Amino acid sequence: MFELRLLCPEERVEPVSDALDALDALSVSVEDADAQTDAERALFGEPGLPPPKEGWSRSRVLALFATEAAASEAGDILAAQDFFQGCEIQGIAQVPDQDWVRLTQSQFAPVPITPEFWIVPTWHEPPAQARQLIRLDPGLAFGTGTHPTTRMCLRWIANNPPAGKRVLDYGCGSGILAIGAARFGAAEIDAVDIDPAAVQATVANAQANGVQLRAGLPAEAAGHYELVLANILAMPLKVLAPLLCAHVAPGGALVLAGILERQADELKEAYAPFAALEVSDSEDGWVLMTARL
Template sequence: MFELLLTAPQSLVEPVSEALMNELEALSVSVEDADADTEAEHALFGEPGMPPPRAGWDRSTLKALFQTEAQAEEAATLLLAQEWAQGLGVQALSAVVEQDWVRLTQSQFSPVAITPEFWIVPTWHEVPEEARAVIRLDPGLAFGTGTHPTTRMCLNWIAQQAPALSSSWHRVLDYGCGSGILAIGAGLHGGQHIDAVDIDPAAVESSALNAQANGVTLNVGLPDLAQGEYPLVLANILAIPLKLLAPVLCGHVAEGGHLVLAGILERQAAELQQAYAPWIALEVSNTDDGWILMTGQRRA
């Protein structure tokens, strides 16, 4: 394969990217800040759930991959000849060293310890000797591989509370299940009749496959699958949708049941407490890298 590096002002990033992918046979196109690691660098990332502060970088580097050198050269020639492409520049054209991309990707994911005895282990890794409960989970399309603080805190709560509470978890709801990791974790720690719901069909499919791979039975589907009350309700989403879902989620918590919420930044704690106050008093149960876990119990 061959890589073509182009520099473009913000106004050309989208049309050039579309031309590369749709008309010039590029296998892929990625966009990076051309001023990265300099004083002119500007971050584009906003807070979770909020739009980015700006649409794009002033100058971007476009990296386009082609099957052959001739295709890359032709693409560069045709783009530079377009009147609308004023300001576009060619940085380099070079061969890409062949690598075992599967092995390289797998090397970036290692087993994750939730507790000393509860681990998340990719299928290509050996299970640690000390592990007593294991979720086998590979990176996929749906959110939730166990590496994010919000996921770890939810799973840790499940594992720590299970000895005292799992006998009451005859129904469990994972709302916004993503990969199904929280629902599976609850199933491995005594949860029964577990409903895992998400608005994303890809998440529904991913949860079903992951549950089957881990020998856990889940009822997986869209949000209307969730019916009635549950002694345990889990929701690892983001603060804004969690606020909007407050009456829905609290309506699913049985008397004396527990609500576990994640996807919340430390500075958002008061907002969530206020949103849920009419039904359940939330408290911060754990913190990790700026994220918090909030839990509450519905009065019996």
């Protein structure tokens, strides 16, 4: 992999980061360019008070690309944009391959969803109070149960068991939501993702949990489902509104996550022609939005 390194003033960080995402950067991170110098400034304030600033005066924006050519092309495209004014390309560097995702995910412990429903790593013993559990090796895909969006989706499933129903997990990641639906009685489950690593992780995790599901690419989702789950991010959820709603059977449920509280109204507007979304749960600044069609 190759890292494109940029220096940006505070007001340029967001548009540059959005552009890098549109240019297919594998990841984008932002650091304080003045860290460990006399100019370093913290972004946190007193407990209960808003931060004194939303961003650093100067930020180092780091974007990962699969090839040096892709990183170079992204830099050339950015440099030609008006919003890049005041920014600087500091160079491109090769990054040694390392499985950072597995390194991070290997450290997570059992996660309670409800008092009796737990997500338990394959290397841990289940807690004594666990009556229902998912054994999980997240592999290289998103979905360990530690993130509020995943927990809220699983809580919804536990409180609204899809017994005997046909379920679609769109953007399945590790397959955790699909497996959760199976644990609560779903009769037929399709789990789809654009990332082949996610499909592989879902198949492996389903086998480890002894549940039956079909995992594949999004084109393999077919027909109507009585429950459609999508834990992605707000922007793709807005784009996918007609597709996801078209998959919901009459009287079925749509459950969406990956949405910040401030984005709820945007999602309601995007889905208004198809469904009346409402906030059903919230945790740590994230919301769960649901609708009945």
